[in-house]
Amino acid sequence: MEFINSNWNELLHMTLAHIQLVGLAVGVAILFGVPFGIYITQKETLANLVLAVAGIIMTIPSIALFGIMIPILSIINQGIGFLPAFLALILYSQLPIIRNTYVAIKNVDPNIRDAAIGMGMTIWERLYKVEIPLALPIIMAGIRMAVVLTIGIGAIAAYIGAGGLGVYIARGISTSYETMVQVGAVAVSILAIASDFLLGQIQKRLSPEGAKVSKVART
Template sequence: MDTLHYIMDNWSTLLTLSWQHSWLVLVAVGLAIVIGVPLGILIVRVRWLATPILGIATVVLTIPTIALFGLMIPLFSLIGQGIGALPAITAVFLYSLLPIVRNTHTALENLPDGLREAGRGIGMTFWQRLRWVEIPMALPVIFGGIRTAVVMNVGVMAIAAVIGAGGLGQLLLDGISGSDIRMLIAGALMIC
């Protein structure tokens, strides 16, 4: 009951932190979509690039979150942005690449050859086949990768409060530092 009172008394702060958290995740995943989908298309067309690109993305995903945030601090300190939203968005962007690139690659790689042949048969160029045949058929799997990236990174972005990115993770940090169970429960509920 105390948590409910805390939420009702602090709803504007919770709403602000929720918007901030959502913005951070959407910017990072949006950038990953803009980079990841073309990368997925590229590695289907230039097959020898698939192993190194997917390998690098897999290695990045195996780095513990707090360690990746730690790596971002000295890197972004060179441009005066050692802590805050920019290193957090960059780290979450890197985490988002694997599911998006892999799902784009898998979806396009597993399309029936007959679809491409039918497009060639009616005189479509490479770009026409990609736009009108291949991408529409691959969209459900690509969107699956995007959904995975978003769900995964809502939790990862909560940890970004440790490097000053804000968002709902800030509520958890404040709850831990002040031993405020109500704040911790409210933060955990908002993230879930």
């Protein structure tokens, strides 16, 4: 607590930097991943390929992926810092977002889909008014997993100069300062738990709406 009190402003700054890195990465991943997850529901072969590639990316150790980014982005003088960490976190976020979107849309009750077709809805109307509302809680669960995942991986991004709470962990390890490592690790854990709780509450709020849409569609 003494360390936290004496370094409160720096800790707050690092927390905000960590939130910014994760928030931007997951935000961009959502913009690409959700539409792409919906698109591949109509193309089974492409879906298998995309999910396999996303799964392979998830198996790459984060420090190794950061290392791969360095020589590639060094071409534009961005080998270390925010950009490589940002791109790596986008890649790590894709699997849970694309997979959950794909599974959610594919698992919409066929009877509900047939009812929407029978009402004369176009593909886009059916998607916007029926399928996405029903799939939203599961899509939200994928986003929730992506956020928690990237908060943890984002801590390692400090090793390539991306900032955030991982700076305390990296600095503490290099100087054998256990208190600094512990504060950094606990701060990352608290941020992940708080984010998971907040997004869980949002997911719960979305679920009843999905149930209402499902009930109306069945009627």
